[in-house]
Amino acid sequence: MTWDWSAVSDFLPHFWDGLLVTLQILVLGSLVSFGVGLVWALLMRVPSRWVTWPVGAVTEFVRNTPLLVQLFFLFYVLPEWDITFSALTTGVVAIGLHYSTYTMQVYRAGIEGVPVGQWEAATALNLPVRRTWTAVILPQAIRRVTPALGNYVISMLKDTPLLMAITVLEMLGEARLFSQQNFQFTEPLTVIGVAFIVISYLASLALRALERRLAH
Amino acid sequence: MTSGLWELVLQGVWVTIQLLFFSSLLATAVSFVVGIARTHRLWIVRFLAGFYTEVFRGTSALVMIFWVFFVLPPAFGWQLVPMWAGTLALGLTYGAYGSEIVRGALGAVDPAQKEGGIALSFTPWQRMKLILLPQAVPEMIPPFSNLLIELLKGTALVSIMGMGDLAFSANLVRLALQESAEIYTYVLLIYFVIAFLLTRVMRGLEKKLKAGVGKAPQKKTAAVPVPEGSGVS
16 A cells, blocks of 8 residues: 555645535535424424325435435436526535435424423413414424434535535545546545544534533 | 336346345444444453444545545455445445444343343353343334435445446436436435335334334334434434
8 A cells, every 4th residue: 555645735725625615515504404404394293284294205205315316306407497506506405405304303303392381381371373483492492402403414514525426526526536637546535534534523522512511 | 218228227226226235234244243342341342343433434435435446446456346345335334323223222221131141140142142132133123224224325326436326327317318307206216115115124124023022113202313323422
């Protein structure tokens, strides 16, 4: 096995570019998944089969099919319908939607975990439905599930390299480009592999600290 | 779509199923070996198993696939057949997730069961085989079922390396027809059907195993879900 440190230093500028894009995808994708997931979770509580059944079916479908194929679907099919986004936007939408089907389950568990007494108190105080949700139920539910949402962010980090397949130059995309130009595969791929391990380890430490703080 | 193109898709389905089968076998083996090693009494064994889990769980499956395809061949001078390279990368990665499931389920067995085994002077291996595993394995089935779906979704990644699986065949059909909506819809549906069948099989397995230890299958409860095998524990 040959290891060439000069290849590592040549790759580093590209690595930082890729890292920036990866973090961008991660932040935007998380925001999409948190927002859309909450919408799914609330729709699932509408007391009508005409809403819950389609929402349940669609989210189940998205959850059980590969993100990669969904990416290709959005990337190739949307332009046929004359909707064009940049590759990065398509990727963020796809990864956000995919993970929203997971976060909806997290929210659901959080909402169901709010004690019944809270609902009854809201009714007794004659709070309107909107106030009940925004001031009583959701603040307690979301606080309970924040660590679980964080776990999905770490999970999403490990799915960001898939965006390489639709030409986004995130870490793996940069590494592949560099390897193909210089015929050096070992160094860039190892560097980003280690980077993924380090980032997800640091993120899990941060998450543990957050969990401890929220426990009080 | 012509029948020739459908044939292409069917070949893709076959490759995906083969890959799923082999990599799930490898992942199961890795899960049990590493998961049990994490409960070993020697700290070095526990440490090595934990290190393995952290490394393979920390990195992305796709990065691992790239590594096995591009770094291993020049480093060790052997080139793997794509099917085995894919199996190796997916099996090792998802095995690391699975080992957390095994460790969790072993840890959840009532400690009195283990103490009973010690009191009856069972060897550690006998305790594992006769007391802990029979009770822990049925509890592992629901999380393993979720992990299997994740693995099915993961098999699509090998198409990036040019392996002719289902996702790859979709790409070929797209290029042949210059039209993508139809084929990608079909392919997503095929993946969904495979996933649906897998969950059914796993549910049947759970029922059978739980009947063996006198328990009813798990009722659906709204526990806060965590990504399979991950979680900061």
